[in-house]
Amino acid sequence: xxxxxxxxxxxxxxxxxxxxxxxxxxxxxxxxxxxxxxxxxxxxxxxxxxxxxxxxxxxxxxxxxxxxxxxxxxxxxxxxxxxxxxxxxxxxxxxxxxxxxxxxxxxxxxxxxxxxxxxxxxxxxxxxxxxxxxxxxxxxxxxxxxxxxxxxxxxxxxxxxxxxxxxxxxxxxxxxxxxxxxxxxxxxxxxxxxxxxxxxxxxxxxxxxxxxxxxxxxxxxxxxxxxxxxxxxxxxxxxxxxxxxxxxxxxxxxxxxxxxxxxxxxxxxxxxxxxxxxxxxxxxxxxxxxxxxxxxxxxxxxxxxxxxxxxxxxxxxxxxxxxxxxxxxxxxxxxxxxxxxxxxxxxxxxxxxxxxxxxxxxxxxxxxxxxxxxxxxxxxxxxxxxxxxxxxxxxxxxxxxxxxxxxxxxxxxxxxxxxxxxxxxxxxxxxxxxxxxxxxxxxxxxxxxxxxxxxxxxxxxxxxxxxxxxxxxxxxxxxxxx
Numbered sequence: 001x002x003x004x005x006x007x008x009x010x011x012x013x014x015x016x017x018x019x020x021x022x023x024x025x026x027x028x029x030x031x032x033x034x035x036x037x038x039x040x041x042x043x044x045x046x047x048x049x050x051x052x053x054x055x056x057x058x059x060x061x062x063x064x065x066x067x068x069x070x071x072x073x074x075x076x077x078x079x080x081x082x083x084x085x086x087x088x089x090x091x092x093x094x095x096x097x098x099x100x101x102x103x104x105x106x107x108x109x110x111x112x113x114x115x116x117x118x119x120x121x122x123x124x125x126x127x128x129x130x131x132x133x134x135x136x137x138x139x140x141x142x143x144x145x146x147x148x149x150x151x152x153x154x155x156x157x158x159x160x161x162x163x164x165x166x167x168x169x170x171x172x173x174x175x176x177x178x179x180x181x182x183x184x185x186x187x188x189x190x191x192x193x194x195x196x197x198x199x200x201x202x203x204x205x206x207x208x209x210x211x212x213x214x215x216x217x218x219x220x221x222x223x224x225x226x227x228x229x230x231x232x233x234x235x236x237x238x239x240x241x242x243x244x245x246x247x248x249x250x251x252x253x254x255x256x257x258x259x260x261x262x263x264x265x266x267x268x269x270x271x272x273x274x275x276x277x278x279x280x281x282x283x284x285x286x287x288x289x290x291x292x293x294x295x296x297x298x299x300x301x302x303x304x305x306x307x308x309x310x311x312x313x314x315x316x317x318x319x320x321x322x323x324x325x326x327x328x329x330x331x332x333x334x335x336x337x338x339x340x341x342x343x344x345x346x347x348x349x350x351x352x353x354x355x356x357x358x359x360x361x362x363x364x365x366x367x368x369x370x371x372x373x374x375x376x377x378x379x380x381x382x383x384x385x386x387x388x389x390x391x392x393x394x395x396x397x398x399x400x401x402x403x404x405x406x407x408x409x410x411x412x413x414x415x416x417x418x419x420x421x422x423x424x425x426x427x428x429x430x431x432x433x434x435x436x437x438x439x440x441x442x443x444x445x446x447x448x449x450x451x452x453x454x455x456x457x458x459x460x461x462x463x464x465x466x467x468x469x470x471x472x473x474x475x476x477x478x479x480x481x482x
Contacts, residue, residue, distance in 0.1 A: 060107075065094035069477035071401045076471070078439075078455045079464030088401065089117035090140055094148070104156070108174075110149035112137035134199040134228065138176070138397040148200065149174050165209040173226070175201040176397045179271050180307055180325050181406070183372055184381055185399060186418050186426065186479075191224070193259065193273045195305045195329045195368055195406060198395040201226050203255070218264025228253035228277070250297055251279040255394075267312050274304040277394070280355075282446025291449075298446040299336040299355045301392060305329035323372040331364045331392045333445070356390050356440065357451035364391030368406065378419035385412050389438050389452050392445065400432055402471040409438035409452055424482045430475045439467040 068091055074084035097109040114137055137148040151171030159166040174190040181194025191205060192198070203226015210219040231250045257275025264270065281295040307327035313319040333355040353359050370383035387409045398404035405412040416430035439458045443449030451458075458467040 060097045060099045060109075063096040063098075063482060065092075065096065065479070065481040067092045067477050067479040069475055072474040073401050074472045075402070076469045077465055078459040078467040078469045081465060091115055091117065093145075095145070104154060106153040106155065108149060108151060108153065109147070110174075111145045112148040113143055113145050114138065114140055115143050116140045134201075134394075135397045136200060138200075138399060147172060159208055163212040165212075167207045168204070169206070170204045172200070172202050173205060173224075175199060177399075179269075180309065180327060180368070180370070181395075181398065183323070183325075183370065184383065184414065184416050184430065186379075186428065191222070191259070193271055193305045193307050193327070193329075194395070194398075195307060195327045195366065196273060196303050196331070196393045196395070197275070198393075198404070198406070199228075199397045201228070201255075203227060216263060218261055218266075218269070220261045220264075222259040223256075224259065224275075225256040226254070228255055229281070250281070250295060253280060253297075254278045267310065269309045269311060270307070272304070272306045274302070276300060276302045280445040282444045283449050285448040295444075296446065297336070300334040301331060301355075301445065302334070303329065303331040303393065318374070321374045325368075325370050327368040329366045329368070329391075329393065331366075331390070333358070333362050333364075333390065333392065335359065335361065354447055355445050355450065356392060357447050357453060358390065362390035364388050364409075366391045366393070366406070375417070378417055381414075381416045381418075383412075383414045386410070387441070389454075392450070396442070400473055401475070402432065402434065402473045403442040405432055405434055407441045408434050408436060409441045410434065410436040424480055426479045426481075428475070428477050428479070430473075432473045432475075434468075434471045436468055436470065439463070 069089070071088040071090070072084075072086050073088060074082065076082050091113070093113040095111040097107070097111070099107040120142070136146055149172055151169050151173055153167060153169045156166040156168070158164060175192050176198050177185050177187050177190045178192035178194035178197060179189045181198055182189040203224065205222055205224045207220055207222040210221065211217055229250070230252055255275060255277040257273060260272045262270050262272065278300050279297045280299060280301055282298045284292045284294045284296055286292050305327060306329075307325065309323060309325040311323050313322045313324060335354040335358075356362055356364075364387065366385060366387040368383070368385035370381060372379055372381045374380075385406055385408065387407065389409055391407070391409055393404075393407055395404040395406045398406060405414060412432065412434045414430065414432045416428060418426060418428045420426045436455060438452040438454050440450045440452050443451070453461065453463070453467075455467060455469050458464055
């Protein structure tokens with residue numbers, strides 16, 4: 001009996017040993033398989049992460065801004081005649097681009113189309129200013145896409161080793177719709193002060209944030225430099241491509257200046273600017289007061305502005321959503337003595353020197369006030385600005401069909417109401433009225449198109465049919481953006 005029990009125990013132990021060994025081997029096999037699966041999963045996760053990184057960081061992000069507008073415009077000329085159009089329909093498209101490969105580098109761009117409804121029967125040769133580079137995307141042209149913005153922005157953390165964030169940007173800069181001018185456009189403010197600079201521009205800017213080192217909220221300073229034109233000759237058709245020997249002898253137009261923010265706590269925002277522009281042009285005029293298509297350079301210009309926005313008149317209540325602003329600007333001409341053809345009436349001309357209708361260096365001033373207030377779920381804005389006889393800003397690309405109201409040598413009133421219909425769709429009604437005291441507000445810098453004759457003198461000199469006395473623009477638009 002004992003032998004049977006012993007034999008049974010031996011057999012049972014043998015079976016258990018075999019089973020244990022078999023289970024151990026199976027567990028080892030399973031662990032090996034799991035290890036292989038984990039390796040495969042790691043490889044797959046790397047691929048998935050690479051795809052995610054590509055989709056989120058390596059592709060340009062697009063946005064669209066489409067505005068359809070109706071304008072009724074009217075001009076009263078100095079000689080008593082009138083001109084205008086009671087139904088100007090236009091379509092503006094902005095395709096916005098942005099790409100940030102890392103936390104310090106950003107690319108931004110904007111493609112633009114801005115055209116009147118339908119085809120134009122005007123002679124394209126007579127529309128030279130529609131493609132002028134300062135206003136290439138603000139003037140109504142055709143249905144082609146043009147580059148409105150294309151620039152690279154670097155975001156630095158510590159300038160000169162101090163707690164001073166800084167930026168550097170180079171390319172076709174966002175230099176229209178600047179501070180205060182952005183309010184009626186229902187856009188965020190771009191770089192310049194809208195009172196003196198509102199043109200498309202190629203150049204660089206670099207900003208230092210001084211708020212941490214000074215303890216003053218929002219204090220910063222920005223340097224801006226660039227070119228307004230080049231005298232490089234075309235690649236084809238010249239023995240010396242891209243050299244500075246343009247046959248008309250023009251120099252490059254250059255501009256440099258700075259923007260200083262003394263204080264900005266989000267409610268009280270102050271900005272100041274100073275600039276100097278070199279070798280500015282005048283469009284030559286023939287004996288019949290018509291542009292010849294050729295330019296002459298007449299001198300330099302300096303300018304400055306100080307602007308203040310109060311974003312909320314009180315801390316609470318209705319006035320907390322009311323914005324009020326004021327701005328004062330100054331300009332000064334520096335003629336270089338170049339000869340300029342000036343019409344004197346009856347098809348006759350004379351050659352004079354100087355800028356803005358004067359052989360001397362002249363000073364111009366402008367002031368501008370406005371208020372934005374919430375009304376019936378939308379925003380009501382009212383603005384007034386005045387410019388003196390020799391006032392000359394760079395606001396050629398201001399978004400008004402009748403020309404820049406901020407360039408007026410006289411008085412301008414504007415009222416607008418903006419309403420957000422949906423998250424993406426808005427509407428605006430706007431009325432602009434300009435009363436010119438002097439001519440040349442939307443001209444160049446010399447003594448022909450930029451001449452600041454008073455309205456009565458311009459008419460007496462035979463230029464009344466080409467000199468606007470008063471102008472109005474009534475606009476309605478629908479705008480879709482996302």
